[in-house]
Amino acid sequence: MTHPFTTLLLLATLFAGGPAIADPSLKSALGLDIEQARQVDMIEAKYRKPSAAKRQQRDAELRKLRRARLANDSQGIAEQEAIAARLHEEFRQIHFARNDEIRAVLKPEQKDRFEKHLVAMKEMHGSSRDAKGF
Numbered sequence: 001m002t003h004p005f006t007t008l009l010l011l012a013t014l015f016a017g018g019p020a021i022a023d024p025s026l027k028s029a030l031g032l033d034i035e036q037a038r039q040v041d042m043i044e045a046k047y048r049k050p051s052a053a054k055r056q057q058r059d060a061e062l063r064k065l066r067r068a069r070l071a072n073d074s075q076g077i078a079e080q081e082a083i084a085a086r087l088h089e090e091f092r093q094i095h096f097a098r099n100d101e102i103r104a105v106l107k108p109e110q111k112d113r114f115e116k117h118l119v120a121m122k123e124m125h126g127s128s129r130d131a132k133g134f
Contacts, residue, residue: 058087
């Protein structure tokens with residue numbers, strides 16, 4: 001188990017800014033050169049806040065949905081399911097746009113590796129997310 005301080009230190013490091021370098025796993029998986037890594041980092045930075053905000057909004061609505069289900073509130077369930085589905089789709093669209101921008105800076109052989117990376121990330125997170133939307 002990771003010590004809480006280690007986790008806080010890691011999170012602080014991730015959000016501290018620092019030099020523009022793409023996600024190390026993505027950089028190595030795709031074989032990005034320095035300029036591509038800079039561009040990918042800029043793309044990731046561009047989408048980081050909107051993605052986090054949309055995720056937070058979606059998660060709040062999912063909590064409301066869980067409460068409606070616990071209360072057996074059929075009207076509340078129906079309303080929250082619609083809201084949560086809309087927010088989930090908006091969240092996915094942010095990731096689709098991010099991934100499309102990343103694809104635009106990649107060479108053809110890197111695009112194939114990027115698609116494989118997205119599938120691996122989807123499998124790692126064990127979700128039903130469309131790999132293109134991760």
